[in-house]
Amino acid sequence: MASFKTLDDLEDGQRVLVRLDLNSPVEDGEVRDNRRFDRHAETVRELADRDCAVVCMAHQGRPGRETFVSLEQHADILGRHVGKPVGFVADTFGDDALAAIEDLDGGEILLLENTRMCDEELPEEDPETKAETEFVRALAPAFDAYVNDAYSAAHRSHASLVGFPLALPAYAGRVMETEYEANTAIAEREFDGPVTMVVGGTKATDVIDVMTALEEKVDTFLLGGIAGELFLRADGVPVGRDIEGMDLFDDQWAENEATIGSLLDDYGDQIRLALDLAFEDDDGERAEIEVLDIEEKDRAFLDVGSNTVSEYAATIEDSEAVFVKGALGLFEDERFADGTVGVLEAIAETDCFSVVGGGDTSRAIELYGMSEDDFGHVSIAGGAYIRALTGERLVGVEVLREGE
Ligand SMILES: Nc1ncnc2c1ncn2[C@@H]1O[C@H](COP(=O)(O)OP(=O)(O)O)[C@@H](O)[C@H]1O
Numbered sequence: 154m155a156s157f158k159t160l161d162d163l164e165d166g167q168r169v170l171v172r173l174d175l176n177s178p179v180e181d182g183e184v185r186d187n188r189r190f191d192r193h194a195e196t197v198r199e200l201a202d203r204d205c206a207v208v209c210m211a212h213q214g215r216p217g218r219e220t221f222v223s224l225e226q227h228a229d230i231l232g233r234h235v236g237k238p239v240g241f242v243a244d245t246f247g248d249d250a251l252a253a254i255e256d257l258d259g260g261e262i263l264l265l266e267n268t269r270m271c272d273e274e275l276p277e278e279d280p281e282t283k284a285e286t287e288f289v290r291a292l293a294p295a296f297d298a299y300v301n302d303a304y305s306a307a308h309r310s311h312a313s314l315v316g317f318p319l320a321l322p323a324y325a326g327r328v329m330e331t332e333y334e335a336n337t338a339i340a341e342r343e344f345d346g347p348v349t350m351v352v353g354g355t356k357a358t359d360v361i362d363v364m365t366a367l368e369e370k371v372d373t374f375l376l377g378g379i380a381g382e383l384f385l386r387a388d389g390v391p392v393g394r395d396i397e398g399m400d401l402f403d404d405q406w407a408e409n410e411a412t413i414g415s416l417l418d419d420y421g422d423q424i425r426l427a428l429d430l431a432f433e434d435d436d437g438e439r440a441e442i443e444v445l446d447i448e449e450k451d452r453a454f455l456d457v458g459s460n461t462v463s464e465y466a467a468t469i470e471d472s473e474a475v476f477v478k479g480a481l482g483l484f485e486d487e488r489f490a491d492g493t494v495g496v497l498e499a500i501a502e503t504d505c506f507s508v509v510g511g512g513d514t515s516r517a518i519e520l521y522g523m524s525e526d527d528f529g530h531v532s533i534a535g536g537a538y539i540r541a542l543t544g545e546r547l548v549g550v551e552v553l554r555e556g557e
């Protein structure tokens with residue numbers, strides 16, 4: 154189905170540069186294991202078993218956010234999933250990285266430092282420009298082939314994703330292959346009954362952009378998380394606080410307000426906002442407040458409230474298909490997991506077709522004892538999967554195809 158080369162086309166014993174997406178939740182400086190590690194481990198193990206020298210690259214967080222940390226811990230976690238040691242070098246493409254790559258034998262695995270610590274990685278530029286960066290020009294000659302397994306980052310035109318395929322023979326890894334096929338098939342599927350999309354999480358601008366594109370495909374959007382707070386604020390409710398170095402509610406507010414205001418004007422009937430919200434009270438307990446009773450912006454809201462969960466669950470019960478992108482609250486803290494878990498349980502209990510996406514959100518399924526078998530597809534991609542739903546082509550996939 155996909156028109157790119159896969160690992161089936163790659164010769165054994167090559168020196169390969171492999172782009173993974175190990176972007177993970179980080180709590181108090183500790184990187185949390187999640188589905189991305191065990192999915193990517195399959196690609197890495199196969200390459201090592203085929204006697205390739207496997208050098209992995211990945212990013213973590215965004216500069217300025219608390220989750221922007223080194224990949225040292227990721228190497229240990231990945232090694233546990235692969236079942237082989239994964240070495241780590243705290244360098245992206247300098248002398249230390251090149252020396253460690255040269256030392257690597259067939260069957261061995263190395264992880265380079267966070268790609269976003271390299272200045273040339275991030276600015277969104279076209280693949281040709283990215284291929285000309287020092288980052289790509291310095292690393293590419295050390296390899297025979299490039300493998301992109303990071304479907305979940307394929308919507309970003311960053312050097313490690315789009316520059317290398319122009320500099321080296323390029324292949325799709327196993328995760329890239331299966332996620333591409335599943336998400337493309339889902340995007341083409343038609344449903345007879347109501348289609349619902351649960352929209353939450355912290356990457357609010359990502360989801361706002363695709364809601365307009367999905368307006369015909371989705372009958373009802375159920376909003377929560379930080380994304381939901383943006384909509385509530387645009388609707389006149391005094392909520393919203395920036396977390397983790399974001400500036401959704403301050404610097405970017407004027408722009409966000411205008412976009413959300415027109416979404417509410419144009420598709421207000423399809424968009425449902427929380428009726429109540431949860432916060433931490435003075436005793437450290439979960440407390441709830443009706444949205445209509447919120448008079449001033451004086452606290453952080455960490456989940457949707459119980460009335461909202463009941464309303465959203467009822468809509469899900471009547472749906473033919475449900476798509477989830479982003480958590481409805483800070484589910485990693487049990488006190489604020491009710492929204493996310495309530496919605497996921499409602500989906501699991503009905504026989505609707507469902508997709509749960511996002512590196513963080515998909516983690517809630519195993520954290521709260523649910524089974525992936527109760528969902529149609531659990532994707533480790535968030536932003537990439539909702540873009541795929543709109544029919545948008547992902548630049549990281551396109552550039553692999555062009556190499557065909
Ligand atoms: N009200 C909230 N306050 C703080 N964090 C929140 C809130 N609502 C959701 N989150 C966080 O959003 C994260 C998921 O968001 P996001 O990164 O956009 O999704 P994903 O990685 O699943 O695509 C979860 O880790 C959750 O803790």
Ligand SMILES: O=C(OP(=O)(O)O)[C@H](O)COP(=O)(O)O
Nearest residue numbers: 174176305306511512534535536
């Ligand atoms: O975690 C990711 O996306 P996701 O949260 O939409 O699944 C990807 O690693 C992309 O990260 P980015 O949104 O910081 O570019």
